[in-house]
Amino acid sequence: MYKISTLFLLLLICFSCNKNSQKSACGAQACTDLFGSVGVMFKDKDNNPVSVTKYSVVDLRTNDTLKKVLSPTANLIAGYEIVVDDSNLKDLSTGGDNLKVSGTNPATNQVATGIIKVSGGACNCHVGWVSGPQTITFN
Numbered sequence: 626m627y628k629i630s631t632l633f634l635l636l637l638i639c640f641s642c643n644k645n646s647q648k649s650a651c652g653a654q655a656c657t658d659l660f661g662s663v664g665v666m667f668k669d670k671d672n673n674p675v676s677v678t679k680y681s682v683v684d685l686r687t688n689d690t691l692k693k694v695l696s697p698t699a700n701l702i703a704g705y706e707i708v709v710d711d712s713n714l715k716d717l718s719t720g721g722d723n724l725k726v727s728g729t730n731p732a733t734n735q736v737a738t739g740i741i742k743v744s745g746g747a748c749n750c751h752v753g754w755v756s757g758p759q760t761i762t763f764n
Contacts, residue, residue, distance in 0.1 A: 651719070651748035661751030662710035663743050666702075666760045667728050674704025675763060677728030677737075682708055684716065685723040685740070691716055709743055709752050717745025721755040730763045737763045 667675045682691040691713055708726055709717065721744040729736050741757030 654748075654750055656750030659751070660711050661753065662707050663741070663752055663754045664705055664707045665726055665739065665741065665758065667704045667706065667730075667737065667763070668760055669730070669763045674702070675728075675730050675732075676703050677706065678731045679727070679729040679736075680706055681725075681727050683725045683727075685725055686718060687716075687722075689716070691724070708741065709745070711751055714745045714749070714752055715747075717743060717752065719744065719746035719748040721745075723757075726761065728761070733763070735763050737761045 667677050669675050683689070684691055691709060706726075706728065708724060721742045723740050723742050725738060725740050727736055727738045739758045739761040741759075742755040743752055744755050745752045
């Protein structure tokens with residue numbers, strides 16, 4: 626019985642790994658079923674969250690404006706904006722793109738901008754933050 630249980634467990638692991646594998650020019654990858662996203666927090670000079678208006682994300686490599694996709698966590702945290710999620714994966718390069726993230730403070734009409742680098746593309750299973758600020762502050 627122990628040998629049958631062990632064999633069944635090994636087969637189950639093998640089939641579950643193959644189900645989520647991707648084969649590409651980058652080689653085989655084991656991807657999770659999680660839905661990834663990258664976001665930024667907008668804050669004022671007193672470190673209070675700011676729910677921005679006129680929010681935009683421009684990919685500086687392609688000069689395209691990336692569409693804001695509503696994901697399950699959208700608008701749950703004041704001041705937090707999702708920059709990209711896995712639905713934007715093919716919009717980004719594997720090594721990462723610099724994205725210009727901008728928002729307007731509705732109380733002051735001041736625009737705050739930050740540039741973050743985010744990876745995606747064919748060789749990644751999910752979008753990922755590479756570098757840049759995770760908080761954008763209004764002066």
